[in-house]
Amino acid sequence: MNEELHVRAEESIARQRVEGISDAERVWLEEHLRDCARCAEVARATEQAIHSLRGLSVPMPRALASRTQFRVRLRAREMQARGPRWQWLWAACGVSWAFGAATAPYVWRGLEWLGHRAGLPDVVWKMGFGVWWALPAIMVVVVLLFEKTGATDGMAFREEL
Amino acid sequence: MSATLAYANTNRAIATAGPMYLFSTHMADENKALAQGLRRRDPELLDRLIEEYQYRLFRYLAYITGNHERAEDFFQETWIRVLERGHQYDGKYKFESWLFTIARNLVIDWQRHKKPQSLDALIDPDEGAPMEFAAEDDASPLDLVLLGERGARVQASLGQLPAVYREVLLLRFQEDMQLEDISRVLAIPLSSVKSRLYRGLDALKKVLAGGAE
Numbered sequence: 001m002n003e004e005l006h007v008r009a010e011e012s013i014a015r016q017r018v019e020g021i022s023d024a025e026r027v028w029l030e031e032h033l034r035d036c037a038r039c040a041e042v043a044r045a046t047e048q049a050i051h052s053l054r055g056l057s058v059p060m061p062r063a064l065a066s067r068t069q070f071r072v073r074l075r076a077r078e079m080q081a082r083g084p085r086w087q088w089l090w091a092a093c094g095v096s097w098a099f100g101a102a103t104a105p106y107v108w109r110g111l112e113w114l115g116h117r118a119g120l121p122d123v124v125w126k127m128g129f130g131v132w133w134a135l136p137a138i139m140v141v142v143v144l145l146f147e148k149t150g151a152t153d154g155m156a157f158r159e160e161l
Numbered sequence: 162m163s164a165t166l167a168y169a170n171t172n173r174a175i176a177t178a179g180p181m182y183l184f185s186t187h188m189a190d191e192n193k194a195l196a197q198g199l200r201r202r203d204p205e206l207l208d209r210l211i212e213e214y215q216y217r218l219f220r221y222l223a224y225i226t227g228n229h230e231r232a233e234d235f236f237q238e239t240w241i242r243v244l245e246r247g248h249q250y251d252g253k254y255k256f257e258s259w260l261f262t263i264a265r266n267l268v269i270d271w272q273r274h275k276k277p278q279s280l281d282a283l284i285d286p287d288e289g290a291p292m293e294f295a296a297e298d299d300a301s302p303l304d305l306v307l308l309g310e311r312g313a314r315v316q317a318s319l320g321q322l323p324a325v326y327r328e329v330l331l332l333r334f335q336e337d338m339q340l341e342d343i344s345r346v347l348a349i350p351l352s353s354v355k356s357r358l359y360r361g362l363d364a365l366k367k368v369l370a371g372g373a374e
Contacts, residue, residue: 052315058220
């Protein structure tokens, strides 16, 4: 038999299992396998390899699902408890920024007046204005840092467990 | 009025496209409902998902970590991630692809932290993706996982395969995943999934034949 036919058959055998083949190709392959012992052996070996993979089993650890469900519920409760705090934080930041934007011209004039009265260089009271504006952002960063430290501690605790 | 029109259009589409349309629409609806439940962090839904996917996820983790206890840890951590990042699942693709991707990424992250000095060794020669499973020459952890003499022989054969082939074979023939889903889980092109499958299957046949001799 032509060697090219064997190559084609072997490719079709693999393709049939991996991505599927057309009906025409399947019919041709079946006919070829009926007449060719060599390719039929390849088909058998392929089928056996796949069958072996499918037959592998893993013993499930005792109560793994229920232990996981318990842990997930615990974590969900933690997250739920943390949720409202974050909402308050974002609300406070929003109000603070809105208030800051609305009062910026007055604060600018107020700081300017104070700076001149105290005889400070312009750069000093202008920097003060910058700090006043950045205050809510700084507060958020501080809170986030605290949160992150807390979360890391929690993870370390879980790992110890 | 518009709902009636939509219903009529759906019926027309079903009539023309047949049962496949019904099936895919049902799948899409199910995935969307899942995505909404995950966004709400619905505890009942999570319980159900853990029950449903427990065996498949644990089996996958057991094979890719090669260690029973570690697989348990990753199993729990995967579900915690599902809870925390549930809002990231949009329901466009199958939930199982997303789940296995999370599990796989956790294992890869752990390996990176564990062996930062040997990252070069984890590079897949084909794709450049970092990947490592249980040591190729260390079959004992997998022995713990697998049952039966025949299973042990197949496991030993699997252990001889390069890790990248082993994983793709397990996803395709054990998990019965579609090629597109495997491509998503492994974050590699479809063509690479296919080529790995062909090479892996070929290699597995050879090692199985060698073991039988």
